[in-house]
């Protein structure tokens with residue numbers, strides 16, 4: 001369904017993606033993992049037509065997307081809930097949702113809004129509220145809901161778990177699973193590797209603009225390289241807490257760490273060693 005071949009993207013002469021190739025088949029839920037700066041967002045932006053590739057091809061059901069403008073990409077059935085949500089704060093929840101259907105001609109069918117409210121009942125309760133006053137989790141729901149309003153065949157999600165409490169992450173991920181089960185193909189970009197791999201059937205791992213691994217999620221979850229670099233490896237137990245490596249430095253000075261409760265659910269503290 002989505003086929004990316006040897007994609008290179010540069011920002012002002014500095015190359016961020018050094019030729020990546022990946023495929024997503026219809027109905028799949030695929031995750032793209034990688035540390036900060038790996039090129040995950042750039043990959044999604046290129047698919048959405050928001051950045052132009054330096055070279056390479058992006059095809060969707062055989063058709064080149066990399067030549068199209070972003071609204072033309074949406075019209076083909078590819079939408080994105082961007083990193084940082086990008087909702088319109090001074091507009092209501094429902095107005096934000098309706099904006100997501102901008103590529104349609106004529107009035108927005110109410111069944112589209114209803115479907116989003118079924119997936120995210122919290123949004124229905126807040127349909128008349130200004131989007132800027134929503135909590136982080138609700139804004140994320142709104143960003144996903146807005147992306148669904150164009151009735152996508154392929155939904156691109158950029159770090160939906162960013163900044164959310166663990167319980168909320170769980171709920172959002174469950175909804176993503178439901179969206180996928182309803183027939184929408186999903187590409188999920190995440191730094192929360194463990195949760196993403198539990199949800200997705202397959203995963204790709206990006207490292208500074210290159211794809212370094214691709215495999216079934218079950219294999220990635222058990223891959224020592226992935227465990228070390230992205231899943232956190234337990235170091236020691238201190239008063240019932242779990243200290244894990246969040247990411248191993250490629251070259252930089254220090255690894256970062258995260259101290260969590262034993263069940264890994266609550267982040268107590270994190271930083272650089």
Ligand SMILES: Nc1ncnc2c1ncn2[C@@H]1O[C@H](COP(=O)(O)OP(=O)(O)O)[C@@H](O)[C@H]1O
Nearest residue numbers: 011012016034035036037038039040041042043
């Ligand atoms: N608008 C931009 N201008 C210049 N450099 C950028 C821009 N966006 C991203 N980059 C650079 O491209 C690389 C990949 O970034 P990004 O795709 O945002 O990574 P990720 O989403 O995996 O954190 C990084 O080195 C980042 O600094």
Ligand SMILES: [Mg+2]
Nearest residue numbers: 040041042083
């Ligand atoms: Mg990003």
